[in-house]
Amino acid sequence: MAELPRFTWVDVCARRLERHALTVPSKEARPADIVAAMASTHAQVMSAAELGVATRIEGATRQDVREALWSERSLVKTYGLRGTVHLVPARDLPMWVGALSALPEGPEVGPPHIRLNPEQREQVVAAVGDALDDAELTIDELTAGVVERTGPWAGDLVMEAFQGKWPRWRQAMHLTGVRGTLCFAPNRGRKVTYTNPRRWLPGFRPAEPDAALRWLVTTYLHAYGPSTPQRFAHWLGTQATWASRLFASMGDALQQVDVEGAVEWVEAGDIDVPEELPEGVRLLPYFDGYAYRVGNQPPARLYPGRAAERVLPGNFQVLLVDGVVGGLWHQRRSGRRIDVTVEPLGTLGRARLRELDDQVERLGTILEGEPRLTIGTVTVGGHA
Numbered sequence: 001m002a003e004l005p006r007f008t009w010v011d012v013c014a015r016r017l018e019r020h021a022l023t024v025p026s027k028e029a030r031p032a033d034i035v036a037a038m039a040s041t042h043a044q045v046m047s048a049a050e051l052g053v054a055t056r057i058e059g060a061t062r063q064d065v066r067e068a069l070w071s072e073r074s075l076v077k078t079y080g081l082r083g084t085v086h087l088v089p090a091r092d093l094p095m096w097v098g099a100l101s102a103l104p105e106g107p108e109v110g111p112p113h114i115r116l117n118p119e120q121r122e123q124v125v126a127a128v129g130d131a132l133d134d135a136e137l138t139i140d141e142l143t144a145g146v147v148e149r150t151g152p153w154a155g156d157l158v159m160e161a162f163q164g165k166w167p168r169w170r171q172a173m174h175l176t177g178v179r180g181t182l183c184f185a186p187n188r189g190r191k192v193t194y195t196n197p198r199r200w201l202p203g204f205r206p207a208e209p210d211a212a213l214r215w216l217v218t219t220y221l222h223a224y225g226p227s228t229p230q231r232f233a234h235w236l237g238t239q240a241t242w243a244s245r246l247f248a249s250m251g252d253a254l255q256q257v258d259v260e261g262a263v264e265w266v267e268a269g270d271i272d273v274p275e276e277l278p279e280g281v282r283l284l285p286y287f288d289g290y291a292y293r294v295g296n297q298p299p300a301r302l303y304p305g306r307a308a309e310r311v312l313p314g315n316f317q318v319l320l321v322d323g324v325v326g327g328l329w330h331q332r333r334s335g336r337r338i339d340v341t342v343e344p345l346g347t348l349g350r351a352r353l354r355e356l357d358d359q360v361e362r363l364g365t366i367l368e369g370e371p372r373l374t375i376g377t378v379t380v381g382g383h384a
Helices: 009-019 031-037 046-054 062-070 090-100 118-131 139-150 168-178 209-224 229-236 240-249 288-295 350-367
Strands: 075-079 085-089 157-161 164-167 183-188 191-195 254-259 262-267 281-284 317-321 324-334 337-344 370-375
Touching: 009 209, 031 046, 031 062, 031 075, 031 085, 031 090, 046 062, 046 350, 062 075, 075 090, 075 168, 085 090, 090 209, 118 139, 118 168, 139 164, 139 168, 139 191, 157 168, 164 168, 209 229, 209 240, 209 254, 209 262, 229 240, 281 350, 317 337, 337 350, 350 370
Parallel strands: 337 370
Antiparallel strands: 075 085, 075 183, 157 164, 183 191, 254 262, 281 317, 317 324, 324 337
C-alpha cells in the first residue's frame, strides 16, 4: 500500500488561510467568489457577514457586499447550513438546494401538539413559494398568505418566541429556504422581507440530489480540508454515519492523506500546500471564527492555551495570530466612531502591533467609520 501524502496542522492552517483570502486579500475576487471559497458565509448578523467578506477583498467595503446581494444579485441570503441564515453565490444556489434538501431529516422537536406533520410541512413549502412568487413580503404578510393557502391551523400561535408566540407554520420556515421557495429580500424600512428566489434567478431549479451532494463534499473539502466525515457532518449539522457512507460512495473522487498520524480526506489530487507559513494577525467577525472551528480543525488545535478557556466557550469575534486563535475583540459604534477593543491572550511584539493597527484601520474603511483601538479586556459576552 502506497504511503499517504503527509500534512502537518500548520499546513492545514496555511491552506485554509490562503483559500479564504486571509493570507493576502484578493485583488480580483468579487463577493460571490469569496463566499464560494468559504463554502457559504454565515449571515445571522449581516454586518458581520459584510465585514467577513469585504476584509478578504482588497479595497472592498460593506457597500460592495450589499450591492452584490441586492443590486447584482450575485449573492443570495437564505437558510442554509444547520438551518441558519447564510449567504451563498447565486450561481451555486441550485447545488445548495439540491444537497441540503437531500440531508437526512433530524429528530422531531417541540411538543407533539404543536408540530407540523409531513403533509403540513409540504403544504407550507408550496404555500410560501406561491405567496412569494411575485412579491416581497414581511413576515406578517407572508403569514397571511400561508394561512390563506393552507388553512387556519398554519396560523395557530403555538411556538414560543422572543416576545410572545409565533404561528405554527414558522416551524418550517428554514425548510422553505432549504427547498428553494424562500430567500431574503431587501428590508422595507426596518422590516425584513422575503421573496421567491425564482423571481431573481430565471430558470432556477434544484440540482439532482446525488450530484449536488458530491459537489457539496468537494466544495467543503476544498475550503476546509483535509477533513473527516465526522467534521463534515458537524459542519452540516447532520448524522456522522450518513456522512461516512457518503464519503465512501465517492470512491476515487476523494483521496486519503495523513495529518500528523490521523487519516483524513481531500478531493483527489488536491494535496498542494502553501510555501509560506501562516503568519500575521487577523480580526475575524462574529460567526467567521466560529465557522473556522466548525468547518475543520479540532478545537484543541485552533484554541491553544488560554484560548480554550477564554474564547472557545462563547461566540466571540476572534483575533487570529499565525493561523490560530490568540485573542478576542469587540467593537462599539457611535455615529461614525468605532471603538475597537482587542484582548490578546499573549504578548504581541512591535511588528504584530503594527499589523493590528493596520487591521483596525482596514476595519474602519470597510465599515465606513473612524476606528479607535484599545488594547484591553473585552468585558461583553459572546454573541447568542
